[in-house]
Amino acid sequence: MTGKNYHLAQLNIASMLAPIDSETMAGFVARLDEINALADGYEGFVWRLQTEDGDATALRPYEDERIIVNMSVWESVDALFDFTYKSTHLELLKSRWDWFSHMKDFHMCMWWIPAGVIPTPDDAKHRLTYMIDNGITPYSFTFKQRYTVDEMLAYPITK
Secondary structure, eight states: OGGGGEEEEEEEEEEESSOTTSTTTHHHHHHHHHHHHHHHTSTTEEEEOOOTTSSSTTOOOSSSTTEEEEEEEESOHHHHHHHHHHSTHHHHHHHGGGTEEOOSSOOEEEEEEETTOOOOHHHHHHHHHHHHHHOSBTTBBOSSSOOOHHHHHHSOOOO
């Protein structure tokens, strides 16, 4: 099967209510090391974007300084789904509105990449922008509407 030669990349962006070093964001920042360590050891985890500080909160690939990014690579959609919704990570999701504002457009996307490839923030931004412009497709999708590697490979993309 084609899928064994591919991994799942994901981008999740969030717009902070206040600067990362503010009192407003303190509860989120206090949990970063714990949640990142959980991800690093989670079954199906492959890679995550991080600086020397061990997270990606200092990176600003978007012009809006309030937007922070989370990028990672997983062996499968199910592995990412389990981490997101069936681990301690869910506690942070339930509290997200304490730290982040509602975004009007898509803020999360997934796509298939060849195993061993590490996506860049520019790759991820492109996939999210594509989804915003074209809707959910095999090129860039969500948990609610998933696509297989074979569907992605058959999808006629115009970049």
